[in-house]
Every structure is written in C-alpha cells, then in structure tokens.
Amino acid sequence: MNSKKPISIKDIAKLSGFSIATVSRVLNKKGQYSKETEQKIMDLVNTYGYTFNSAAKSLRESKSNTIGLIIPDITNEFYSTIALHVEHFFANAGYSVFICNAANSTQKELSYFKTLDSRLVDGIICISGLQYFPPNITSRHIPIVCIDRYPENSDNIPFVRSDDTKGGYLATEYLIKKGCKKIINIESYTASYNRRLRTEGYEKALQDYNLPINKNLYLKVSGIDPSYVEAEILVAQFLHQGNTCDGIFASSDRAALGALYALQRFHLKVPDEVQIVGFDNTLYTMLCSPTISTISRNVIAMAETASQILLNIINEKKTGQQSIVVPVDLILRQSTL
Numbered sequence: 531m532n533s534k535k536p537i538s539i540k541d542i543a544k545l546s547g548f549s550i551a552t553v554s555r556v557l558n559k560k561g562q563y564s565k566e567t568e569q570k571i572m573d574l575v576n577t578y579g580y581t582f583n584s585a586a587k588s589l590r591e592s593k594s595n596t597i598g599l600i601i602p603d604i605t606n607e608f609y610s611t612i613a614l615h616v617e618h619f620f621a622n623a624g625y626s627v628f629i630c631n632a633a634n635s636t637q638k639e640l641s642y643f644k645t646l647d648s649r650l651v652d653g654i655i656c657i658s659g660l661q662y663f664p665p666n667i668t669s670r671h672i673p674i675v676c677i678d679r680y681p682e683n684s685d686n687i688p689f690v691r692s693d694d695t696k697g698g699y700l701a702t703e704y705l706i707k708k709g710c711k712k713i714i715n716i717e718s719y720t721a722s723y724n725r726r727l728r729t730e731g732y733e734k735a736l737q738d739y740n741l742p743i744n745k746n747l748y749l750k751v752s753g754i755d756p757s758y759v760e761a762e763i764l765v766a767q768f769l770h771q772g773n774t775c776d777g778i779f780a781s782s783d784r785a786a787l788g789a790l791y792a793l794q795r796f797h798l799k800v801p802d803e804v805q806i807v808g809f810d811n812t813l814y815t816m817l818c819s820p821t822i823s824t825i826s827r828n829v830i831a832m833a834e835t836a837s838q839i840l841l842n843i844i845n846e847k848k849t850g851q852q853s854i855v856v857p858v859d860l861i862l863r864q865s866t867l
Contacts, residue, residue, distance in 0.1 A: 537578040545578075546571050596626045597840070598646035598654040600639055604631040605756075606784070607812040608829060609657060612677060615833035616655055623841055625652070634719065634753045636660055643667050653840045663687075673843040675836045688843075690836040690854045692827035697858040698731025701779045701807040701825055704860060706739045708867045710777030710805055712747065714768070716761055716789060718781040719753030728781045728809060747775065751785060758814070761788030762795075769796045776804055783808040783815050786822050790865070806865040820864030828856050 539557070543550045548567065555561035556571045574580070597620050601609040617627045628646060632639040636659050646654055647668040654674045663681045676689035705713050715732050729748075736743055749768065751760040761780065768775070769792065778793075780786035786808030790800060798804050800820055808815055811826035835854055 537580050539580075541578070542571060542574050542580055545574050593652055594650045595624060596628060596649065596651045598628045598630065598642070598649075598651040600630045600632055600642050600646075600654065600656040600658070602632050602634050602639075602657055602659055604629070606782075607814070608782075608810045608827070611812075611829045612657065612833045615830050616837050619834055619837040620841075632659065634659060640664070640667070647672060652844050655836055655840055673840060675840045675843075677832055677836045686852075688836075688839045688852045688854075690832050690839070690856065692832065692856045693858050694727035695731040695734070697809060697825040697827070698728035698779065698781075699735045700731070700858065700860045701809070701823075702732045702735035703739070704823075704862075704866065705777040705779065705805055705807060706735060706741065708777075708801075708805060711741060712744070712775045713741075713777035713779055714747045714749060714765070714775045714789070716764070716778065716780040716782075716785045717748065717750040718757060718785060719751050732779055746773065756784065757782055758784040758788035758791070761785035762791045763788075765789045765792035766795060769793075769798075778804060778806045780806065780808045783810045783812045783822065783824055786824070786865075787814045787818055790818060790820075790822065800865050801867050805867060807860075811861050815861075815863060823863045823866040824861050826859045826861050828858070831856050 539550060539553055543553045546553065548571065552563060552567065553571055555563055556568050557575070597616075599613055599616050601613055603609055604613070613629050617629070620627050628649065628651065630642040630646070632642060639656075639659060643654070647670055651672065654672055656674060656676055657678045658676060658681055659679070660681050662683050674687050676687055678691050680687065680689040680691070702713060713732075713736075715729060717726065717729055733743055749761070749764040751757045751764065754760070761784070765778070765788065778786070778789045780789055786806050789806055793800055793804050800806060806822055808822050808824040811824045815822035815824045835856070
C-alpha cells in the first residue's frame, strides 16, 4: 500500500475483511458490531493513521456537531463564564464549540456570523451588540439563540436574559433606603445596542421614592478602554469639578471597581460617605477592599437554559417558551451600609 496516499475507509475494509458498512458503523459508533470486530478495525485505524473526514460527513448529513458562540468581550468575566458553561453543556452533548470574541465590534460580530455559517455550524448562541439583525446574516437557516441582549427584529429568535430592570431597581432602592439621595448612574457600553433596562430600573426607583432624575449624575463608559479605567476617569472628573454624590449604581462590576478607585483617590470613605452597588457578581467585587455589593444574574442558569433551547431546536424538539427571564438577586457586601 502506498504510504504517501492517505488510507481510506475502503482500504480499512479490505485489510480487515469486513464490509465498508461494518467499518463505517464502528467508526461512527452506531449500529451493532462485536467487540472483536471493533478491536480489529481500530487496530488497523491506529496502525495506518486513518483520519476520519468530519467535513465530508457534515456535507453528507448537513450536520457538523459544532456550535458557534459569539461574545462581546472574552476578558469580561460574565461573558467568559457564559462561554465556559455553554462549552461544557455542548461537550457533554457531543458537540464542539467555536468561541468568537467580537471585541465590542458590530462589524466583527457580523463577520463571525459569516465565518460560522461557512463552517457549517448546527446553531449559534450570540450575545449581540447589534440593534438589528440584517436579513442575510447567514446564508443557511441556522438556529440562533440570544443571551442577555436581542436585536429589535429578533421576535422569532429565542432569547434568555436576566431581569435587568429589576436589578437596576433593587440596587437603587437599596441605596435609597440606606440614605442615599444623590446617586450616580454609570451606564455600560454595549456596541450599537441601546436598550437601557438597568437605567430604567434606576429611574423607576428614583421616581417611586420621589427623588429627582438628575442628568448630571449620568456617566457612560465608551468601550474604548476597559470599563474600570473609564469609570475611574469619569468619576474622578465628576468629583474634580466640585460635584458630590452619596451613592453610585454601576451597570457592571468593572465600572463599580473603577468608581471605587476614584473615590479612594479623593479620600472619600466607602461606605461611610459614598455607597456603591455593581452588577454581575463577578470576582471584581470580592477581590477589592472594601468588597462591593452587586446584583447577581445567575449566569450558569442563563448559559444552560440557552444551550438547552438551542439543542432542542437542532434536534427538532419543541422549544417551549421563546423569551425566558432569569431572576436576579442583590448581594450585599462592604460597599453599602
């Protein structure tokens, strides 16, 4: 046999004395065959270095047993935790996961949709920064499930999100109940996605407790630099201009950490003079001093729920509820009284 030519399934069948169908069943681990048959075929596979052509199988069966996952920022603990649990879920289901980091770029996100489409993935989970999905976002009919954010025209796309409005409300309400009256709202950058559910919760709490909505207390990170860097600069500028506050609600833990650094630079005591609540319940809130109160979004439930929905669609099972809202919890730490 020519050692330079890759060995084929026909060659394995000829060498083993079994039919091509039997060899195929062993390689695909489907159907019935004896342990002795499997051992003989696999010995030949290992001896001659047979490589299973998964791409050819994907074309034949229109199924690749791969999933695409598009996330905005792999350095953000919330998104990396989503990626970890999506990958774990699908690995247990026999799928590989392509993890794509869009780096908060809508153009990069769109490019990843095209790439995943060309790689014949069976489905895509996306934390999108897009306001709208273009009609030709993929050339094939690929099932898509959104986590955390969903474009305006995605009514037929299942999505799983946390109750961000409730989270913003709980954080702000707690600060108010602890005596805060001038509460900064630090909004996070999310590409072109402009829903402001956490801010809506912040504003609703102010209204319910008869506190004014003061636009001078609104700070927004741009996404150019890490949010903890930008938040520190924004809060420092706010204080340098002679403004005062007694509370801060940050729409991300990284922004909350940056706010804490700024307050410490200005020798303001937390929580005695200014109290802080973040959002996401990441390690950022636990590795600083003082530790930071935050909103927990139950990230594992979000990742596993979205994964199960996508797997059900791929297996042509009923998807059930198309819109799932995961509840949030207020986690109290040292940054609040």
